Amino acid sequence: MRDYGVFDILGPIMIGPSSSHTAGAARLAKVAGIIAGGNITKVSFLLHGSFAKTYRGHGTDKALVAGVLNMDPWDENLKDSFKIAEEKGIEIIFAETDLGDVHPNTVKFIITKMDGSITEVIGSSIGGGNITVINIDSQVVEFTGERPTILTSHKDLPGVISKISSILYEENINIANMRVFRSQKGKMQTMALETDSLISEDLMDKIKNIKEIENVKFINPLMEGGN
Amino acid sequence: MFVSTGGELIDICSLEDTPIWEYTIREEMEKSELTRVDVIEKMRKNLHVMLSSSMLAQEKEIKSVSGLIGGDAYKLRKYADRGNTLTGSFMVRAMASALSSSEVNAAMGRIVASPTAGSCGILPAVIISAAEMLNKNEDDMINALFTASGVGIIIAKNATLAGAEGGCQAECGSAAAMGSAAVVEMMGGTPAQALNAAAMVLKNILGLVCDPVAGLVEVPCAKRNYAGTVSALTTADVAMAGVESKIPFDEVVWAMSKVGRQLPPELRETAQGGIAVTPTGLKLKKEIFGQ
Numbered sequence: 001m002r003d004y005g006v007f008d009i010l011g012p013i014m015i016g017p018s019s020s021h022t023a024g025a026a027r028l029a030k031v032a033g034i035i036a037g038g039n040i041t042k043v044s045f046l047l048h049g050s051f052a053k054t055y056r057g058h059g060t061d062k063a064l065v066a067g068v069l070n071m072d073p074w075d076e077n078l079k080d081s082f083k084i085a086e087e088k089g090i091e092i093i094f095a096e097t098d099l100g101d102v103h104p105n106t107v108k109f110i111i112t113k114m115d116g117s118i119t120e121v122i123g124s125s126i127g128g129g130n131i132t133v134i135n136i137d138s139q140v141v142e143f144t145g146e147r148p149t150i151l152t153s154h155k156d157l158p159g160v161i162s163k164i165s166s167i168l169y170e171e172n173i174n175i176a177n178m179r180v181f182r183s184q185k186g187k188m189q190t191m192a193l194e195t196d197s198l199i200s201e202d203l204m205d206k207i208k209n210i211k212e213i214e215n216v217k218f219i220n221p222l223m224e225g226g227n
Numbered sequence: 228m229f230v231s232t233g234g235e236l237i238d239i240c241s242l243e244d245t246p247i248w249e250y251t252i253r254e255e256m257e258k259s260e261l262t263r264v265d266v267i268e269k270m271r272k273n274l275h276v277m278l279s280s281s282m283l284a285q286e287k288e289i290k291s292v293s294g295l296i297g298g299d300a301y302k303l304r305k306y307a308d309r310g311n312t313l314t315g316s317f318m319v320r321a322m323a324s325a326l327s328s329s330e331v332n333a334a335m336g337r338i339v340a341s342p343t344a345g346s347c348g349i350l351p352a353v354i355i356s357a358a359e360m361l362n363k364n365e366d367d368m369i370n371a372l373f374t375a376s377g378v379g380i381i382i383a384k385n386a387t388l389a390g391a392e393g394g395c396q397a398e399c400g401s402a403a404a405m406g407s408a409a410v411v412e413m414m415g416g417t418p419a420q421a422l423n424a425a426a427m428v429l430k431n432i433l434g435l436v437c438d439p440v441a442g443l444v445e446v447p448c449a450k451r452n453y454a455g456t457v458s459a460l461t462t463a464d465v466a467m468a469g470v471e472s473k474i475p476f477d478e479v480v481w482a483m484s485k486v487g488r489q490l491p492p493e494l495r496e497t498a499q500g501g502i503a504v505t506p507t508g509l510k511l512k513k514e515i516f517g518q
């Protein structure tokens with residue numbers, strides 16, 4: 001029997017109409033935007049399954065655009081996201097696609113940045129506003145963004161993970177969950193590490209300084225609240 | 228950990244001589260490791276969003292994203308203000324208030340999922356109208372939200388709050404049951420009376436299917452929110468009169484869970500049955516999504 005808290009029953013505060021098709025979509029897109037790392041000039045949203053069939057009626061498209069603009073799922077400007085994207089000069093493309101055997105509410109983001117680099121993220125809105133990210137730049141991953149998450153891409157060498165965990169130990173931060181995903185080539189590893197407490201700027205800097213790490217992203221959870 | 232059944236909830240409340248809301252606040256403090264003030268302030272945020280969503284569409288006409296619904300909360304409020312109603316302006320305004328949150332939700336406005344977005348109109352309408360009628364203040368409304376969520380926790384543990392799993396009885400039915408229990412405590416009723424109200428509401432809505440037209444949370448959802456509101460408010464009176472549910476709350480929740488599992492997938496949020504596949508339901512779907 002699951003243990004529920006009061007705010008699992010009353011909440012979240014969200015922009016309607018649908019926790020999976022609107023609020024979850026906004027949350028997912030926000031995480032995708034963080035993974036891409038800002039300065040976005042163009043986003044293609046490839047919608048799969050139920051997302052592809054019903055996105056207009058649920059405002060899924062507006063929520064997705066709002067998310068990549070870094071808006072929160074409870075931001076009342078969410079419905080004007082297309083206009084805001086246009087003002088910021090961000091090109092938006094929507095297309096329907098078949099991503100295969102994935103959750104019906106799945107979307108693939110192809111995000112182009114100012115420097116021309118492209119980030120691809122695939123994720124699903126799995127109900128109640130919850131999400132999972134399942135693929136980043138063709139690398140299989142799995143994390144929910146509910147806890148603070150450190151996402152690294154590093155050389156597949158012994159000792160890298162222990163360097164990260166000893167930094168966390170020094171800072172007295174608990175590791176809640178850790179998953180390592182090897183790329184096909186076997187030279188790089190992607191790791192999704194979830195912690196129990198928020199990741200500070202200071203800690204981010206320390207982890208960035210580990211030389212075997214090519215790329216690291218920090219995804220602190222969206223603190224619910226509104227106002 | 229929060230108790231698992233309504234029976235245990237009544238026992239512990241009587242043992243500690245507290246209402247459901249007080250027990251719920253204490254358990255939440257323990258679970259979340261937050262202070263009492265923090266837990267209450269978090270709920271106050273929910274209440275503030277509810278206050279605004281339940282008013283917004285009464286004050287001006289709001290259209291949904293798909294264009295399917297909108298403007299009905301406004302109509303009802305105007306009608307209540309004209310004063311020639313059958314069920315009295317209290318009831319008609321409560322219904323307007325329920326429709327308001329549902330319309331705001333469908334128009335991409337801000338709401339609190341309570342417990343879901345589809346049923347987001349019921350609890351605010353029930354608690355805010357009752358508080359106005361009974362001259363209660365903001366803190367009383369916050370307490371009522373804790374009563375409601377305490378009852379919701381028990382339902383979630385033993386059944387479900389999701390239309391996709393249990394049909395609309397699980398969403399709008401649970402919301403109304405939670406609201407009715409909350410009003411009973413607001414009126415000074417005991418935890419046992421509160422759960423009697425919740426049981427009666429659930430019995431009266433047992434079997435309600437989930438059949439949203441075009442898969443959108445609009446038709447019949449919005450109107451089920453006013454219906455749930457009426458049921459919650461009237462049943463609070465029934466429980467306060469001392470009427471008891473012949474079948475105890477826990478057994479009604481058990482029945483609701485079982486009925487939910489017996490519902491075919493067509494009647495669980497897939498938009499493949501019920502109102503969704505009526506000729507008009509299908510026509511509306513075609514108008515919105517094409518083909």
Ligand code: SF4
Pocket residue numbers: 345346389390391394395396398399436437438439443444445447448449451496
């Ligand atoms: S019909 Fe279905 S979608 Fe609509 S309120 Fe009821 S449970 Fe929710």
